[in-house]
Amino acid sequence: MTTGTKQNSGSFFENVFAVVRLIPYGRVTSYGAIAGYIATRGSARMVGWAMNAAHMQVTDIPAHRVVNRNGLLTGKHHFGNPAIMQQLLENEGIEIKNDQITRFAEVFWDPNKELKIENYQEL
C-alpha cells in the first residue's frame, strides 16, 4: 500500500493509541509524555494529531484522558461537543475547573514512569 488507507500498521498512530488505551481509569496524561515515551518530546504535535485520527479508530480511544501539559482540556472542541471531554473526566472522578484539571499532578499518569516500572517488574 503506497498510500490510501493507512489505518493501522506500523504507524506512529498505533503506538499513540496503544498508550492512550493503557491509561488507567481516573487518570490522565499529556501529549508530551506520550510523545516522549514513543519517540521524542518534539513529536507532541503528532500525538495530538493521532488523537484526531482516533475518531476513525474502531477501538475506544479515551482521548478525553489526554490533555496538554498544563492539564488544560485543549482538545475538548474535537469531541463534537466541548462539554463531552469534561463530562467524561468528571465521570471518572476527575474534577475540572475552568477547563483545567484540578489535582492534575495526582491524576497524572506518566507512561515513561508507570509503564517502565511495570515493564521492569516483568523483567
Next chain:
DNA sequence: GGTGTGACCAGCT
C-alpha cells in the same frame, strides 16, 4: 514530491 498543517512544548524577546 513539495507544501501545509496540527488537540504541543520549551525557550527566547
Next chain:
DNA sequence: AAGCTGGCCACAC
C-alpha cells in the same frame, strides 16, 4: 511577566 516563534515529525492534498 507575558507573548511569540521555532522545532519537531508524520499525514493529507
